[in-house]
């Protein structure tokens with residue numbers, strides 16, 4: 001199994017609407033602060049989520065499931081993302097939306113399986129022979145291309161590495177030059193090169209350069225201690241899905257025939273059940289040997305009522321397997337028909353036997369003053385200025401429609417305010433955009449009133 005080249009396949013999260021959420025905002029004893037971590041009110045749900053975070057951290061939650069249930073716009077998605085923030089980036093958190101399983105190309109269960117494996121981490125601890133230090137020089141040596149033709153090729157790279165104890169100059173293979181470039185290594189960076197695989201890892205910028213640029217979003221690391229050439233404990237955090245992908249790639253040689261073979265193969269190599277089983281076997285062996293440690297993360301399935309009976313059954317089965325993440329569901333539905341059945345209704349649109357094994361956290365509608373605070377925080381994160389009366393108006397709008405609708409009105413309202421030649425949003429701007437853009441409720445009433453004018 002390849003673990004050296006494993007690239008992380010964590011997906012970019014779309015959390016723009018929740019960018020103000022930084023955590024659950026609990027105090028040391030686990031009680032919710034009135035306003036904390038960007039979250040306002042909803043204290044029971046936040047405290048419950050806090051307990052879940054503790055359980056996850058102490059690894060007592062694997063294979064269990066949680067359901068966030070409540071009306072639209074009551075912060076279910078926000079709380080789930082706050083859980084992710086509290087867990088930090090060492091615990092995998094994989095968000096998905098129920099409807100993602102419907103694709104014409106991939107089986108529904110395959111989508112779920114992939115996300116399941118994205119949410120299970122593996123921390124691999126290995127002692128490796130490495131060359132480590134701050135880069136003091138980086139010179140590619142060029143020669144004429146031996147194959148003829150124009151241009152030059154790189155015959156080797158000379159790299160200088162410095163530690164607190166000494167310096168060393170290494171002459172490296174050109175293939176390492178590529179990995180150096182991929183990691184964007186420059187003079188002044190702290191890196192290590194694995195001796196037997198040649199894999200390069202950039203750890204950060206040496207902190208002797210820390211005062212050089214203030215605005216950089218760089219991670220500064222101290223100059224490594226000890227010799228340049230040494231044994232080092234390397235810790236890698238990967239997910240099972242990362243391992244699947246790394247080992248599923250077509251693995252041909254450099255000769256012409258296998259290159260041709262690769263061209264014939266479909267672009268997307270399939271991850272088969274057999275490959276997954278092989279990987280599980282190796283992973284289990286590593287765990288037994290104490291090299292690796294399993295880190296069950298969180299699979300977050302938003303809008304879970306979009307799943308159908310087939311996927312629910314599959315989920316239920318997967319939750320029973322020995323390697324399972326914690327699954328967090330969210331839904332805003334009350335009793336409704338389970339998808340994929342003709343007439344079986346059930347609370348939250350989930351089959352009763354699955355519902356029976358989840359812990360349910362309720363989210364409740366906000367009071368007007370809580371909504372005012374949320375709007376204030378949101379306006380701040382978006383860098384918008386609002387008059388106090390405008391905030392009151394908007395929270396009233398949120399009371400009639402939903403909080404989400406109100407939050408979404410902020411940007412158009414700012415546009416309106418600019419058009420009117422102002423910089424601070426006033427109540428009139430909000431009333432204007434409220435008239436221009438309907439919320440779901442008003443649009444629905446509009447439809448029922450004028451139903452005969454539409455095509456049916």
Ligand SMILES: Nc1ncnc2c1ncn2[C@@H]1O[C@H](COP(=O)(O)OP(=O)(O)OP(=O)(O)O)[C@@H](O)[C@H]1O
Pocket residue numbers: 017018019021038039040041042070071072073074075076077078079331332363374377403404407
């Ligand atoms: N307690 C809170 N504190 C701060 N912001 C909140 C809070 N609750 C909700 N929000 C913000 O309000 C907006 C709507 O909330 P969110 O999307 O989490 O609702 P939801 O319960 O997931 O709704 P739906 O059922 O429609 O998916 C988001 O921008 C969210 O970040």
Ligand SMILES: [Mg+2]
Pocket residue numbers: 076077078302330
């Ligand atoms: Mg949501």
